[in-house]
Amino acid sequence: MADDAAFDSIVRETIAASIRRRGAVPTIAQVASDIGSDAPTVGASFDRMIAAHVFIPRRESSEIYSYNPFCAEPTDFRVRSDGREWWALCGWDALGIPAALGAAGTVETSCADCGDRIVIDVDRDGTAVSNGGAVLNIGVRAVDFWTDIHFT
């Protein structure tokens, strides 16, 4: 419905504004409070966005696990950017956080093979330089990205 689409657009922009303002992915309750709505109405919007693959939900929940590239909780991919600390689900997302913020940043993780610490500095223009080499392994074909998104 057109009304749902308009409301979902407001919810999406509220999530984005909340990430910028709070430095964290918001809950349904926080979004409802921000826009003067109620949790069931915002929860229904979240459910529509989950169905449309706008974000990754927590398991068995409508709450956001990752509003990619921003993960709601600590992971193996830490990013420092725009004066804050952030978390990402994977290397692709980690490199995308500075881009989404329009800022430079530093990605910290470890080699998934040997455990060696990998640090990648990302310029504001997106140029990335690592401390000794880094490559990104894409583990599934693109057409299967959402088949099991928590694995991807």
Place this chain on the structure above:
Amino acid sequence: MRLFRSEEHAGRSRRGDSSQVITLDQAARLARAWYVKKLAPGWRRHTVEEAEALFAQLGFDKDFWRLR
């Protein structure tokens, strides 16, 4: 989508042939193009056509990166 120190390290952890390694430069360009507008007003998901065009522009393997 994990980061490795090198292609050799990625190869040691590869499970089956359904994976592909891209360079850091390719990954950074992909991430920037994918997310640069994510927090902007009016953001929307890429269409399948837009995404496939981006993958092609980055020089990715057409079969591995196809979306349909």
